[in-house]
Amino acid sequence: MSNLDFVKHADDSNFSTIVLKEEKPTLVDFWAPWCGPCRAIGPVLEELATQYGERINIVKVNVDDNPATASQYGVRSIPTLLLVKNGQVQETQIGLLSKNQLAAMFDRYLN
Numbered sequence: 001m002s003n004l005d006f007v008k009h010a011d012d013s014n015f016s017t018i019v020l021k022e023e024k025p026t027l028v029d030f031w032a033p034w035c036g037p038c039r040a041i042g043p044v045l046e047e048l049a050t051q052y053g054e055r056i057n058i059v060k061v062n063v064d065d066n067p068a069t070a071s072q073y074g075v076r077s078i079p080t081l082l083l084v085k086n087g088q089v090q091e092t093q094i095g096l097l098s099k100n101q102l103a104a105m106f107d108r109y110l111n
Contacts, residue, residue: 006049008059012068019059020087025109026057027102030073030080032064037096038079044099048106056106085109 010018010028019026029045031038042060049058063070063078073082073089083091083105090109097105 006053006058007046008057010059010061010066010069012066015061015066015069019057019084022057022084023086024054024056025090025106026059026084027106028073028082028084029058029060030063030070030075030078030082031060032062032078035078041079041096044097044102047099048102051103052106055110081105083109 008018019028027045029038029041031042033039045058045060049056061069063075073080077094079094079096081093081097081102082089083093091105093101093105
C-alpha cells in the first residue's frame with residue numbers, strides 16, 4: 001500500500017463524513033497548489049500517514065476549491081493544520097511544521 005492510500009481528500013460536500021464523523025484522530029491540512037510551504041509539508045504528511053497507518057487519518061482540503069469549509073474553520077493562512085477528534089477541533093497549527101512536531105501532535109491524541 002502506498003503512502004497516498006492513507007492520505008484522503010475532502011471537499012465542502014463530504015468534509016463532515018470524512019472528518020467530523022471519524023472516531024480516530026484526523027489531521028486536516030488546509031492547503032493550495034500555489035502555496036510553497038503547503039507543497040513542502042505534503043511529503044512529510046505522506047510519510048507520517050505510512051508510519052501511523054490506520055491509527056490516524058490525514059485529510060487534505062484545497063482552500064481554493066472548498067472555500068466554505070475553509071471559512072467555517074477560520075482558515076486565513078495556509079498551511080493550516082487542524083487535529084480533529086470525535087468531531088471537535090483539538091488543536092490548530094499554522095505554517096510549516098517538522099515531521100517531529102507533527103508526530104508529537106499525533107501522539108498527544110492517540111489513546
